[in-house]
Amino acid sequence: MADDLKIKVNGREVPVGASPDTPLLYVLTNDLRLTGPRFGCGLAQCGSCSVLADGVEIRSCVTPVGNVAGKSVTTLEGLPVLYAQQKGLAQAPALHPLQQAFIDVEAPHCGYCYNGMTIKGAELLAQNPRPTDAEIRAHMNGHLCRCGTYPRVMKAIKVASGRITGDVR
């Protein structure tokens, strides 16, 4: 029954009133009122709705909410805490290092795709803290940006990589 459905979002168990076939995105945006994940295509083509499920990027616009029961969902809002857990930090930073890098290189224009860029980029850096240019391009290729900010996303991932690994301060 829908009444029994609970999902874990950003470390918190929340009951889900929507039917289990409702895409996760609408639960996150309308019921939990999160502003990170957002609708872009509803077809899993663009990446604006991305969240992490057990650390793996998924498209919430085509994922029935019932499918994430038992998994730990992290949205943009929960990324700094997840990062702190991954790195064993006592306290979560205000922003994930990639978010800070996006600010430092002034990457976004409209910023709508940056939910997905951040989620996907953070996933990459968690798996591979020192990605090569080719690895960044391949990993990020499922995320579109209409404003044309790919070069700065690339730059920011490299900046964040340097900071995370301590290679560059």
Next chain:
Amino acid sequence: MTVHTELPFSRRDLLKGGGALIIGFSMSGLPTPALAARGDIAGPPDPNTVDTWIAIHADNTASVYFGKCELGQGNTTGLLQIVGEELDLDMSQLRAVRLDTNVTPNQGATSSSSSIHRGGPQLRAAAAEARQALLTLAATHLGVQMGSLAVSKGVVSVDGETNSRSVKYGDLLGDKPFNVKFTGTAPLKPVNRYRLVGSRVPRVDVPDKVAGRYTLVHHLRAPNMLHGRVVLPRGQRAFGAGAKPLNVDESSIKDIAGARVIRKGDFVGVVAEQEWDAIKAARALKVTWQETPVLPGNADLFEKMRAEKTTDTVIADWGDAAKGFAAAAHVRSASYRCPYQGHLPFAPNCALADVGPNSAVIQSSTQDVYNARAMLATVLGMPAEKVRVQYYEGSGTFGRSCYEDAAQAAAIMSQAAGRPVRVQYMRWDEHGWDNYGPAHLADVRAGIDASGKLVAYEYHGWQHGWTVTSSVQDIALQKPGVERAGGSNSITVNPMSTGSMYLVANRRVVSHAVPMNGYLRGAALRSPLDLSFAFASEQTIDELATAIKMDPLEFRRKNIGDKRWLGVLEAAAAAASWQPRVMGAALSDRDVVTGRGIALGTHHVSYGAAVADIEVNKRTGTIVALRIYAAMDCGLAVNPALVENQIEGQVIQSVSRMLKEEVLFDKTGVTSLDWESYPILRFAEHPEVVPVVVQRLDEPSTGAGEEVMGAAAGAIANAFFDATGVRMRQYPMTPQRVLSALGART
């Protein structure tokens, strides 16, 4: 968890005077000032009154009211820099007020890269008037002459006085109105004393956007709100053909909780309590649409345009083109075909409307709140003064995407339902019902004398114009769409982009206006048609350089007289470490070959030049843009970092538009309805971009949002020839077209 910042959204509250809504840019520690008693009266407020533009608060900060919207281009930052400069306030003391037809002045649409170019001088004048008024107060307060006053961070002191007496702006005026009309005599700060303008001030909107705290129109919700979706034929029909539902089977959605159909004229929409139910209902609703198979389809598009009875306008007529061609030693000519392309914001458009019997509030990402208000008033059958439009940023729109449509659909459904309605277009609605950048057909011919001097230039361009009305309005009111009247109000061949950068005595440019009926709905798409003009014109110029085996950079130098065109040309060439070359002279037999091209282009007033390095796989037909060097001269760049960022975005979009983007349609309607059928440049495909700002402190600031796209387009086309020895006469330069062009050579 971050939750939305809720803003007042009820007609009663707002129409009672909810006050100015302050944009929530995070400026650490800045207290919220008392809200000025604005908002009661329908705007626009008097533009010749200081209070319309600027309010000084008791905490020595200022609110700035302007009519140009943040679209992700950074104009909020640039405009605040201009105001801060004149008032001698720091960025941390300035905030922008949300655009609202009951609050902010009417500066016209945020289009044609006009924010800084045309909006900037208005704000500069307003800030100068405000400063003059404040210094008049300060002089009295301090008992000195105005001329002896100096200002720093909003603190007025007596210049040169040790232990100077001082007073803050906030103490002089704190939250009280200026009550000052423009005098027209307020002195402007001389450029040589600028400290904020011309500097790389960080963008004020970026931190919140990155943190996910920035309120976009998509984030808005209202109490008691319904979710709405439009029900349109999948893919727009021909302009003028309408979208007539012959039958709407409401029983087809009877099993979807709370879903119901809303109709007005030919408009069909659905509302539901839950968003997913509204989406399901819009998908499930069975509608039989009247068939109108009157489009040419992609296959017959250009032949139909050429055969059309057109309205012709001579755009430029220098000297005697026929005589020039007769005397030319070398002439090159060709026809070029350029596609319809879409705005296609990354997020389909969205709006929230609350419409009652006598008043309405609509929150929208329109590029022009006052025009949106007028259109909504027409659709709702209400006086414009009873309609209030508030601007919330959407995703990058690049011209008139479906934002008016989403706002009107939300308003129509709210009016019928008697409750607030939030509408978001689905991806297929946005892709299918865009106001596309029109297709273009060009015949270009140019000639040089034996020395390589341009002596004749002729450009004939065919395109239809732009729509005035929106599709939802046309459908709901059952009226045919209205195309903008011809001439300067509609799209014609842009003389700036068609040879005017060259010294050519005999030049003729003719625009052949095709009527829009029977084609797709058109509107301005970032740098309207300038990519097409540059694609055609700059390839012709390049062919002439090749004809006499001259380096294309040297050829352009030789034929340019204007120092600013020369300036961007040299800047792009220097950034690329350009070495003299004859185009296509070093062809390789390998499968994967490289080429380099150079070109010029613009939109209106600024100057653009680009060098492109590309790779062509002759076996697969795939083109990879490797590096693009792009230079822009937009006069005094108020914030060079913003301009660099705009150059990068323009270049990436140009690469996308040259290599990938094309609206597909058959005789009935548009068929490219998502990112698979209308692909754009992907992450793995993006080139390195090297932006160059040619800073000119002594020239007025002009637009920077569109002006290097044409140059990038031309440079890519020329680089293709350099790599392959073959000219592309049609874009996008897809693998299929590349293979076809390469095949035609052998």
